[in-house]
Amino acid sequence: MLSPETLERYRRMTPGERLALTFEMIRENTPYLLVGKSDVVDRRFELLRRENEERNSRILAALAALKPRGAAAP
DSSP: OOHHHHHHHHHHHHHHHHHHHHHHHHHHHHHHHHHHHHHHHHHHHHHHHHHHHHHHHHHHHHHHHHHHHTTOEE
16 A cells, blocks of 8 residues: 555656656566466466456446436447
């Protein structure tokens, strides 16, 4: 869990700063994702894919729920 101070610093970041932080974290953690036998690495990436798909589905469902009822589709 992040401290309130860390969360506040994150909230004050610009989108560019957040993106830079994301890329930095990816660079630092990628080597750990690739460690191990190929079947272990494959399972690790399959889990990440599943988690991403679940998160994206929840986001899309929430966005769909925000649409006003009866709104015409583009």
